[in-house]
Amino acid sequence: MKLTVENLQMKYDQTTLFDNVSFSVQDDDWLTITGESGSGKSTLLKIIAGLVDATAGTVKLNDKAQWDYEISDYRQQVSYAVQSAQLFGETIRDNLDLPFVVRDQEPDVERQLTLMHAMELPEDYLDKDIHELSGGQKQRVGVARNLIFPPKVLLLDEIMTGLDGATKTTIWALIKQMQEKYHFAVLSVTHDSDEINQAQWMMHVNDGKVVLDEH
Amino acid sequence: MSTNIDVSNLSLVLSFGLVFISLAISYQQKLNLEKETIISVARSIIQLIIVGFLLKFVFQVDNVWLTLLMSAVIIFNAARNAKYRSQGIPGAFQIAAVGLTISTVITVGILVMTKVIEFEPYQLIPVTGMVAGNSMTAMGLVFRNLNQQFNDQQTIVQERLALGATPKLATGSIAKEAIRTGMQPTIDSVRTYGLVSLPGMMTGLIMAGVDPIHAIKYQIVVVFMLLSATGIASVYASYLATRKFYNQHWQLVLPNQK
Known part of the structure; x- marks a missing residue:
């Protein structure tokens, strides 16, 4: 698997957020993206996820342009996880069912429970009202939605912001463990110093310029 | 009297x-x-x-074509008014014009076919006005409610899209809620007919000297008529306008943020 970003540009009115951004990631890569607030890191991930259109440039998955894929199929393979995940429906089950629904599959409860266990959420929480969950629990359910079907590329948009140490460790361990097993690439926008220290590849977005280097 | x-x-x-x-x-x-x-x-x-x-x-x-032209003018004005209430939803005028035409033709058509009213200008035009007016109000509420809900729930909608959901799936209960908002005022006002207010049609007939028992028969028909008209208008407006909140790449596009 190879995800290629070619000459991406994002402009709002007359302001250029970034220009000529090109890079690629492959299986097992972990790219850490840093930069000032408002530098366009999140927008970059959203463009890669296909949730926002760039003003120029292309994103390719295995040398095929993202819009040549069936949209749902592309987003299942390039999965975007967000800071402070908003849960939908009434229960955790509603959230963990959606990845099955978009694939026209019957929800596999066994698989849902395995993932909940890995996220250190009790099994009987499957039908728990989402409004009774803590912020950390909500975020774990949010990330579980992205991992229940392992993607080819996992996009993490500051998913650790505001979480306590234990929750961070749990989420981190699961993502690492699943990456080792399924070999997906990770693009992670972060301000988290631990993550930055452990980074394999670093990309810094600043003043519309992107600098890529091995850490 | x-x-x-x-x-x-x-x-x-x-x-x-x-x-x-x-x-x-x-x-x-x-x-x-x-x-x-x-x-x-x-x-x-x-x-x-x-x-x-x-x-x-x-x-x-008393000409058929002139009567139909007059009805078309009523629908055109109602559609323009509904568009103003859409707060920038693209294509709101077309949605409103087609939706109002469908709701008016079906509702008034049934009334004519069941011989509740005759195909006479003095009956057809006021009834068309009532149907189009109420449908317009319902559509305005649907448009406003869709804007409100898509704004409030944009993060949730985007997260569903990010997981591979189609726009229809990502919209969730938003379209249904908007339909409910469009239909609710009619249901509420109908509930208090006779208790709080003597509704317009009945008041007019009674003032014109018609026996109140005959007047209520017409009013009951008006209740049926308004429920049908606002129902059709709300469903049409909600499903058609919901699509306008997404572009061809299944991305959420809020009208006031373009």
């Missing part, structure tokens, strides 16, 4: 004094509504005079 319902010109002028009560309240409470009140009153008087003469002409001519 007296059936003299002709208001003399003198009575009309004297009743204009009621407007001064409204102006006095606005002035005394510093509501700054005086100018708006005067303009609204002037507009309504001019519009009603024009409509009065126009209707008299159309009723006298």
Whole structure:
């Protein structure tokens, strides 16, 4: 698997957020993206996820342009996880069912429970009202939605912001463990110093310029 | 029972004094509504005079095409009004025009076929006005509610899209909620008919000297008619307008953020 970003540009009115951004990631890569607030890191991930259109440039998955894929199929393979995940429906089950629904599959409860266990959420929480969950629990359910079907590329948009140490460790361990097993690439926008220290590849977005280097 | 319902010109002028009560309240409470009140009153008087003469002409001519043209003008105006309430939803006028035509043709068509009303201009045009007016209000509420909900729930909608959901799946219950908002006022007002207010059609007939028992029959038909009209208009507006919140790449596009 190879995800290629070619000459991406994002402009709002007359302001250029970034220009000529090109890079690629492959299986097992972990790219850490840093930069000032408002530098366009999140927008970059959203463009890669296909949730926002760039003003120029292309994103390719295995040398095929993202819009040549069936949209749902592309987003299942390039999965975007967000800071402070908003849960939908009434229960955790509603959230963990959606990845099955978009694939026209019957929800596999066994698989849902395995993932909940890995996220250190009790099994009987499957039908728990989402409004009774803590912020950390909500975020774990949010990330579980992205991992229940392992993607080819996992996009993490500051998913650790505001979480306590234990929750961070749990989420981190699961993502690492699943990456080792399924070999997906990770693009992670972060301000988290631990993550930055452990980074394999670093990309810094600043003043519309992107600098890529091995850490 | 007296059936003299002709208001003399003198009575009309004297009743204009009621407007001064409204102006006095606005002035005394510093509501700054005086100018708006005067303009609204002037507009309504001019519009009603024009409509009065126009209707008299159309009723006298009694021509099918002229009747249909008049109905089309009503629908056109209602669609324009619904568009103004859409707060920038793309294609709102077309959605409203087609939706209002469908709701009016179905509802009025059933009334004509069941012989509740006759295909006569003096019956068809006022009924078309009632159906289109209520459908327009329902559509306006649907449009406003969709804007509100998509704004409030944009993160959730985007997260569903990010997981591979189609726009329909990502919209969740938003479209349904908007339909409910469109239909609810009609259901609420119908519930209190006769208890709180004597509704318009019935009041008009009673004032014209019609037996109240005959008047309520018409009013009951109006209830059925408004439920059907607002239902059709709300469903059509909601499903069609929902699509306008997404582009061809299944991305959420909020009208006021373009």
